[in-house]
Amino acid sequence: MPPLFYWAFLVLSGVLGLSVGSFANVAAYRVPAGLSVVRPRSACPACGTQIKAVDNVPVVSWLLLKGRCRACGAGISLRYPVVEFGTAVLFVVVALRFGLSPTVFAYWVLVAACVVITAVDLEHYRVPVAVLYPSWALGALGLVVASATEGRWGRLLFALAGAAIGFSVLLALHLISPKGMGFGDVRLAGFLGMFLGWLSLVQVAVGLFFGFALGSVVGIALVVVGARTMRSRLPFAPFLCAGAALAILFGREIVRVWLS
Ligand SMILES: [Zn+2]
Structure with missing residues (x-):
């Protein structure tokens, strides 16, 4: 260009x-x-x-x-x-990250959705489906167009698998502790998993890992400084979104450093 x-x-x-x-x-x-x-x-x-x-x-x-x-x-x-x-x-x-391509549109949808969801979750402790579902549909459409442009339809299967993995991992945690992990976060992990899976399943793992790592570190830090107690709720969507962002931008580099 x-x-x-x-x-x-x-x-x-x-x-x-x-x-x-x-x-x-x-x-x-x-x-x-x-x-x-x-x-x-x-x-x-x-x-x-x-x-x-x-x-x-x-x-x-x-x-x-x-x-x-x-x-x-x-x-x-x-x-x-x-x-x-x-x-x-x-x-x-x-x-x-993506250059001028149809792919950039799909990930802009992801950014816009994550910004609204993060703001709402920080204030109201919930992930609004009125934002999540339309973004999911629009993002999926973007990924279909991106796959068609690249001629790599197989990526859609990985997107589907990524969504299933994100959804299942958080669903398991939700079933173990419905209060600790809200169902809104389960849906959100499915949404994020779609975008990460389209890149690679490694990125799904990296995104989830960093989501939990950031949530734990910040959660513990807030208890230590006395801003929260162990029992108070912590909005989890911002951390899931941040983990996904790290995986999208640096996922491959992180794994390379990890393995070496
Ligand atoms: Zn005024």
Whole structure:
């Protein structure tokens, strides 16, 4: 790919990531409340004033408004620009990983879903099916197109196997301890397993391993510093998503270092 074209692709990936991040903020706020993600337009939760398009530019508007509503001056959470910027960074990382190909679309769907699910799970301790199922369908479609383009249909079988493995491993834990492992995490592991399996079954194992490792380390650390007790709940979706991200980006390198 010519360098200029490649740079344009990366910049567009970032801009797309900013807009998807902005939509992810809306979804993370409205889906748990059972509201539509398309209507009405966003409004300030403090004064109810509709937010003008010019004040709704990802990250930039928050900075220009210094994190305050233009109408009433109420504070706008730092979470909004952080989610927008974070999504943009992840979109660019996925673009670097897969290049300009149909594959990049499928993994952008994964990123968008993980951002919303992580935000909702951190706040509400649940994985919303209203986000998971449409993302699953769209991501599967993306992987079918990617397999067709590459002419490697066998990858779809690995995607199916990855989904089955992720789902089964967490289902077993859910059956052993329904309170410790919610069924939302079981579904999520199936969803993530599809994307990891499409790459390779090794990546499914790496993703699950790092999901549990990160969850345990952070869970124990929070108990040690006194932020949580052994009995308090820990949202697990962020760790499963982080494990999947590590496996997608560095899975093969991690296994190579491991074996050597
Ligand atoms: Zn306001």
